[in-house]
Amino acid sequence: MFFKGIHTRIKIVFIIIVCLLFLIVAKVFYIQVIQYKKLNRLAASLWSRNLPIEANRGKIYDTNGVVLADNKTTTSLVLVPNQIKDKEDTARKISKILNVRYKDMLEHVNKKTSIERVHPEGRRLSYEIADQINNLKLDGVYLVKESQRYYPYDSMMSHTLGFVGIDNQGLSGLELMYDRYLTGEYGAIKYLSDAKGNKLELTENYEKPQDGINMTLTINYELQAVIERELNNAVHKYNPDQALAIAMNPKTGEILAISSRPNFSPSNYKNYTTEEINRNLPIWATYEPGSTFKIITLTTALEENLVDLNKDTFDDGGSVRVENARIKCWKAGGHGHQTFLQVVENSCNPGFVALGQRIQKDKLFEYIHKFGFGKKTGIDLNGESSGILFSLDQVGPVELATTSFGQGVSVTPIQQITAVSAAINGGYLNKPYIVKSLNEPETNTVVKQNKKQTVRKVISNSTSKQVRTTLESVVTNGTGRPAFIDGYRVGGKTGTAQKVKDGMYMVGNYIVSFIGFMPANDPEIIVYVAVDNAKGITQYGGTIAAPIVRNILKDSIDILNIKKPNGASEKNYNFNDKKYITVPNVVNKNLEDAMKELKDFKVEYTGTGKKVTYQSPSAKQRIYEGETIRLLLDD
Numbered sequence: 159m160f161f162k163g164i165h166t167r168i169k170i171v172f173i174i175i176v177c178l179l180f181l182i183v184a185k186v187f188y189i190q191v192i193q194y195k196k197l198n199r200l201a202a203s204l205w206s207r208n209l210p211i212e213a214n215r216g217k218i219y220d221t222n223g224v225v226l227a228d229n230k231t232t233t234s235l236v237l238v239p240n241q242i243k244d245k246e247d248t249a250r251k252i253s254k255i256l257n258v259r260y261k262d263m264l265e266h267v268n269k270k271t272s273i274e275r276v277h278p279e280g281r282r283l284s285y286e287i288a289d290q291i292n293n294l295k296l297d298g299v300y301l302v303k304e305s306q307r308y309y310p311y312d313s314m315m316s317h318t319l320g321f322v323g324i325d326n327q328g329l330s331g332l333e334l335m336y337d338r339y340l341t342g343e344y345g346a347i348k349y350l351s352d353a354k355g356n357k358l359e360l361t362e363n364y365e366k367p368q369d370g371i372n373m374t375l376t377i378n379y380e381l382q383a384v385i386e387r388e389l390n391n392a393v394h395k396y397n398p399d400q401a402l403a404i405a406m407n408p409k410t411g412e413i414l415a416i417s418s419r420p421n422f423s424p425s426n427y428k429n430y431t432t433e434e435i436n437r438n439l440p441i442w443a444t445y446e447p448g449s450t451f452k453i454i455t456l457t458t459a460l461e462e463n464l465v466d467l468n469k470d471t472f473d474d475g476g477s478v479r480v481e482n483a484r485i486k487c488w489k490a491g492g493h494g495h496q497t498f499l500q501v502v503e504n505s506c507n508p509g510f511v512a513l514g515q516r517i518q519k520d521k522l523f524e525y526i527h528k529f530g531f532g533k534k535t536g537i538d539l540n541g542e543s544s545g546i547l548f549s550l551d552q553v554g555p556v557e558l559a560t561t562s563f564g565q566g567v568s569v570t571p572i573q574q575i576t577a578v579s580a581a582i583n584g585g586y587l588n589k590p591y592i593v594k595s596l597n598e599p600e601t602n603t604v605v606k607q608n609k610k611q612t613v614r615k616v617i618s619n620s621t622s623k624q625v626r627t628t629l630e631s632v633v634t635n636g637t638g639r640p641a642f643i644d645g646y647r648v649g650g651k652t653g654t655a656q657k658v659k660d661g662m663y664m665v666g667n668y669i670v671s672f673i674g675f676m677p678a679n680d681p682e683i684i685v686y687v688a689v690d691n692a693k694g695i696t697q698y699g700g701t702i703a704a705p706i707v708r709n710i711l712k713d714s715i716d717i718l719n720i721k722k723p724n725g726a727s728e729k730n731y732n733f734n735d736k737k738y739i740t741v742p743n744v745v746n747k748n749l750e751d752a753m754k755e756l757k758d759f760k761v762e763y764t765g766t767g768k769k770v771t772y773q774s775p776s777a778k779q780r781i782y783e784g785e786t787i788r789l790l791l792d793d
Contacts, residue, residue: 211344211365211367212303212305213305213344213370214305214367215227215229215341215369216342216372216373217229219372220374220382221375221376226311226314226315227308228308228309228310229306231303231304231306232282232304232305233285233302233303233304234282234283234301234302234303235256235279235280236273236274236280237266237274238272238300239269239298240272240298241297242297242298245264245267248296248299249263252276255290256276256287278324281304281324307322307424308425309425312423313421313423314417315377316421316422316423317417317421317422317435317437318331318332318417318438319333319424320332320333320334320424321424321435330435330436332593335538336373339371339373339605342367342369343368370599371596371597372598372599372602373595373597374593374594374596375593376407376413376591377414377416377592378414378718380717381405381415381714382415382416384709384710384714384717388706389403392419392689392692392702393419397692397693398419398689398690398693399690399691400420400439401419401687401689402419402439403417403440403685403706404575404685405683405684407682407683407684408681408683409610409681409682411576411590411611412590413592414683417440418440420434441537441541441572442541442542443570444543444546444568445569445655445657446565446566446657447564447653447671448653448670449564449654449699450651450652450673450686451561451569452505453577453625454526454581455522455561455563456502456513456628457525457529457617457621457622459516460617460624461525461618461621462517466498467502467624467628468499472508474493474506474509475492476491476508477492477508478508478559481554481555485559486507486508487506487507489504489506492508493506499631501513502636503632503636503637505632505652510563511562514559514561514563515562518558519558522558523548523550525616526547527547528587529577530573531569531577532545532546532547536590537590538591539592542572545567545569545570546568548567565655571686571688572590574686575673575686578675580617581622581625582629582649582681582684583622584619584622585615585617585618586614586615587612587614587615588610588611594607594608595608626649632650632651637698637699638650638700638704639704640700640705640708641674641707642708643708643712644738644780646676646711646720646722647678647679648677649675649678650674651672651673652699652700652704653669653670653672653673653699654698654699655668656668657669666697668697669688670692670697670703671687672686672687672699672700672703672706673687673707674711675711676711676714676720677720679723682718683711683718685707685710686707687706687707688703737782738780738781739759739780741773741775741776741778741787742756742777743773744773744777745770745771745773746770746771747770748768748769748770749767749768749770752770752789758783759784759785759787760785760787762788763789763791764791765791765793766791766793767792769792771790771792773787773788773789773790774788
């Protein structure tokens with residue numbers, strides 16, 4: 159019995175020892191396998207240190223590779239408090255260089271943290287400041303690479319490109335909308351330290367930062383520069399409240415250029431108000447479009463076969479009464495008896511009221527919605543507005559009449575140019591876009607690419623052709639004559655809209671606009687310009703906005719390599735228009751005969767002979783009447 163009891167106790171002790179060994183093994187397994195990552199991370203945090211190195215944001219290019227948003231390398235001040243031996247001396251020296259309070263810097267050097275970033279005083283340091291700090295050779299004081307956003311053309315496209323904050327995060331425009339692509343991944347200088355935080359020798363390791371994704375836009379820099387120049391000129395000449403311009407490829411929806419005034423400097427965004435930096439007028443502003451909206455009424459009437467522009471006529475007495483409202487024509491006394499083609503050329507409001515009445519409200523608003531008004535276009539920019547339309551049950555005879563000529567509805571510039579593009583490109587409503595592609599910075603591999611997106615077919619090809627021909631006639635014969643370019647086919651429409659404030663139309667305060675395109679037979683570019691409350695001039699779209707569009711279209715001929723077409727129409731000149739005349743050939747003619755042929759020009763000549771041996775400009779060129787022709791005579 160005695161030995162039997164001992165045997166039992168040995169078994170119990172053995173079982174206990176086995177259980178304890180099992181628990182120890184299980185605990186070791188749990189620590190080494192289950193909790194390995196956590197414990198390894200905690201251990202590494204005790205001896206491992208990382209000095210962050212900021213990555214470059216992705217660059218932004220125009221369609222031809224011109225850099226619109228770049229990066230500059232700067233430095234940032236980082237402290238490792240445990241490595242700083244003389245904290246008071248270090249704080250005093252650095253505060254003097256950075257021109258900050260000693261007390262504030264002392265707080266930084268005494269922080270109970272492994273790494274302290276001196277913010278904001280130590281961010282984006284100039285080379286001079288960085289050199290002064292580096293020359294001190296202070297323990298625990300480090301200068302690390304930092305990337306600063308740089309805009310080579312300063313305020314160009316400022317609202318569209320947007321800007322970034324001090325931490326290189328996108329805060330507006332494309333910088334904000336595509337921030338997750340443009341932002342890179344931080345790198346680091348890694349090293350090991352002892353228990354006191356002192357750096358261990360030969361443990362430093364460099365981890366390269368990953369730059370952000372590059373972005374290529376549909377923007378053409380040369381055309382953008384033209385638009386910026388023309389808006390600057392308009393501001394200087396007319397001192398408007400606001401001004402804007404958009405250029406688009408009407409066949410694809412690609413934005414070729416876009417800008418507005420007032421603008422701002424993205425590098426100095428803190429000097430501007432929130433309204434100034436956030437309001438991208440071409441996509442945000444909403445206002446009554448005025449007569450440029452008549453293109454939609456015209457297109458609807460043509461598509462529904464409700465008017466023959468050359469045969470149907472209208473008698474304009476200067477005004478028309480609709481219920482209790484009297485709607486006036488801009489011309490006192492009206493235009494009299496005219497075809498509907500002349501109604502369009504003359505931008506006659508009563509004539510368009512008649513067109514609207516033929517169309518009727520259901521059909522007109524059906525097409526207004528088909529052309530994309532009343533909702534966002536979906537352009538890849540933030541801050542787009544949707545505009546305001548009457549609901550159909552609110553549309554009575556007066557609302558139908560005013561809508562027909564662009565009053566009482568509210569649209570955005572991007573809606574306007576997109577809709578008119580559909581009217582002239584064969585009838586296709588395309589989604590506008592400005593980002594062409596996103597590309598990996600090292601291999602240039604396409605990460606994302608945007609292409610033409612057709613929302614719907616709105617009208618037939620034949621109707622679109624009629625619209626183009628009619629709008630070309632507006633430029634050669636009507637209110638759009640200031641946009642005429644000799645030898646080229648230009649189409650377009652003026653707009654003059656009285657502004658509304660607190661539900662009332664303002665006196666003498668208008669938004670004047672012009673939308674023009676070329677070549678009129680096969681458009682490659684469409685431009686919309688609007689000027690808000692121009693000062694010191696009679697406010698008409700034809701006198702203010704049309705010449706601006708003409709200048710932009712004229713420069714686009716070389717920029718986009720637009721060929722001179724055959725069959726360009728001659729302008730129907732008014733008494734105050736400058737007239738183009740073809741220069742005759744007077745070489746080898748007697749001076750007396752040459753002077754007779756050059757009677758429409760100013761003539762200067764050199765030489766003592768009687769025979770012309772050279773002329774400038776040469777024969778068959780077209781120049782303005784009254785310009786100078788220079789002749790060289792034989793001796």
